[in-house]
Amino acid sequence: MEITKRLTRVAPSATLAAGEKARRLREQGVDVVDLGPGQPDFPTPPDVCRAGQEAIDAGHTRYTPGAGVPELRAAVAKYYTDLYGIEYSPAETMIACGGKHALYSIFSALIEPGDEVIIPTPYWVSYPDQVRLVDGQPVYVDAAEEDGWIITPEAVEAACTDRTRAIILNSPSNPTGATMPQGVLEDFARLAIERDIAIVYDECYDRFVYEGQRHASPLDLGKDAKPVTIVVGSASKTYSMTGWRLGWTVGPRAVTDAMSRLNSHLTSNACSVSQQAALAALSGDQASVAEMLEAFAERREMVIQRLSQMPGVTCSRPMGAFYAFPNISELLSDQFPTSGDLATHLIDEAHVVTVPGTAFGRDGYLRLSFATSMDRLAEAMDRMDKAFGELV
Ligand SMILES: Cc1ncc(COP(=O)(O)O)c(C=O)c1O
Structure with missing residues (x-):
């Protein structure tokens, strides 16, 4: 064949x-x-495993709503609302089968064939292939080691064309470990607003930052950044849950609804047991x-x-x-x-x-x-x- x-x-x-x-x-x-x-x-963590076991015993073994169980969506919405002081409703979140699936859902919802997606290099391995899978065109912007691997909004702006639809930012970065400063991320949010492009902000490692830094986001700009930012989060690294396949998106309602429609035909829902375990992880002790x-x-x-x-x-x-x-x-x-x-x-x-x-x-x-x-x-x-x- x-x-x-x-x-x-x-x-x-x-x-x-x-x-x-x-x-x-x-x-x-x-x-x-x-x-x-x-x-x-x-x-x-044992309490997260226990929550998974209890979920099975309690019969959380059936289909869930496509975008996730309401309690988990509410917990994700609350997490970001508390973090950035920007109101997020559960309807602006989608529970996915890991960050990878969350990212693919976003590209499926936003990218038309031939649309360009700006990807800073070095990049996480799956970005270019995922963009190509939806017939998008990766456009690379090189970050330099001597700049701490941080790309500038100016370099990205120079790479923008009429076809630019999104830019992927990943902080902390896989593979470089670079963390983007708040000011730079806010400038990216301004650029995205000005040029009407989406920022796909992959923060799967947000809880692992060193030397007392605070993890920053384009959402630090405030509510103006909300319509142009889609955050990808994951339980994989934060709670050592890579095999449970549980991640999420937080972003505009229209994109969330479109992704939910897609996944109603693809996955139905993220694993019901993993959703309960992730709920326990997010709302439990963070030790x-x-x-x-x-x-x-x-x-x-x-x-x-x-x-x-x-x-x-x-x-x-x-x-x-x-x-x-x-x-x-x-x-x-x-x-x-x-x-x-x-x-x-x-x-x-x-x-x-x-x-x-x-x-x-x-x-x-x-x-x-x-x-x-x-x-x-x-x-x-x-x-x-x-x-x-x-x-x-
Ligand atoms: C930068 C980055 N984003 C997303 C993911 C996806 O992780 P998962 O699908 O397990 O949530 C990974 C995993 O290695 C990653 O390194």
């Missing part, structure tokens, strides 16, 4: 592919240190989030320090999320011309899995997840140090 052009131009997720390689090696008995996956190494943040902060210090001492490597400080994005361009050579080649060499020789920068639209870097125990991270650093030492 012939596969559509739409799907043949979509590559499998590079981060999942790295995990697959690690799994195959492990099956062969190799001691692999896997710094590939983008998920916390902590279990889902588990603080514990994870503390652990990530310690590991971050160690990883940055070790990477910065490695031959041929420099590493800027990730200010959020749980990734380091070291610059390894000095290690590239005729033998290993791209970060993909270097990542493969690391897997084959040092049995350390990383994700090459090319997966995020930027060669010369590797992405390392520090959502792994301190011991395993230290082991990975030793192995990388040795492997890189042999290259310079």
Whole structure:
């Protein structure tokens, strides 16, 4: 059977592919240190698991309203209302099967064939493919490491055309860990209002920011930003619930209604049990989030320090999320011309899995997840140090 052009131009997720390689090696008995996956190494908090178990016992095992159960939509609306002082109603939220599904729903609702979506690079792997899946056109705007990986509204404005429909902003960023300052985000909101484009604000890592920062948003501009901003949130990272598949959108009613219509035909609803668990997570004790943040902060210090001492490597400080994005361009050579080649060499020789920068639209870097125990991270650093030492 012939596969559509739409799907043949979509590559499998590079981060999942790295995990697959690690799994195959492990099956062969190799001691692999896997710094590939983008998920916390902590279990889902016990009270959240219990809420899931109780949901099953209580019979929350049937279809729910398409956009989510009212209690969870209300909890999400309240969370954002309290955070930004902008009134959000449950009708302006949609519960999705993870942030990924939330993003795809947004693009389906907003992008006509040929519409342009501005994507800052380095980008999270799924953005370009998701935009292409709805026949949109990704337009890349490069962020620079020396600017802390922060793109400016001016650079984005220069890339805008009559076809520009949306810009994706992701803070804290996967893969760079950069966090966008409030002033810049407010300027983006002004630009979006002026040019009538949507800001898709992916804040799946919003609760993981370091050094006492406050997570900022285009909504900090106030209620004027509300009609142009669609926020994507997720329980995946915050509550270590990657497998439960639960995320959400918060944004204008018309977009929310359109996405709900789409999903009434696609998924019916997000998993009923996961919705109850996410409700418990959002409205319960947040101590588990603080514990994870503390652990990530310690590991971050160690990883940055070790990477910065490695031959041929420099590493800027990730200010959020749980990734380091070291610059390894000095290690590239005729033998290993791209970060993909270097990542493969690391897997084959040092049995350390990383994700090459090319997966995020930027060669010369590797992405390392520090959502792994301190011991395993230290082991990975030793192995990388040795492997890189042999290259310079
Ligand atoms: C930046 C970013 N956005 C969205 C997601 C989607 O996560 P999920 O679908 O598990 O909510 C991820 C997951 O890695 C991510 O890194």
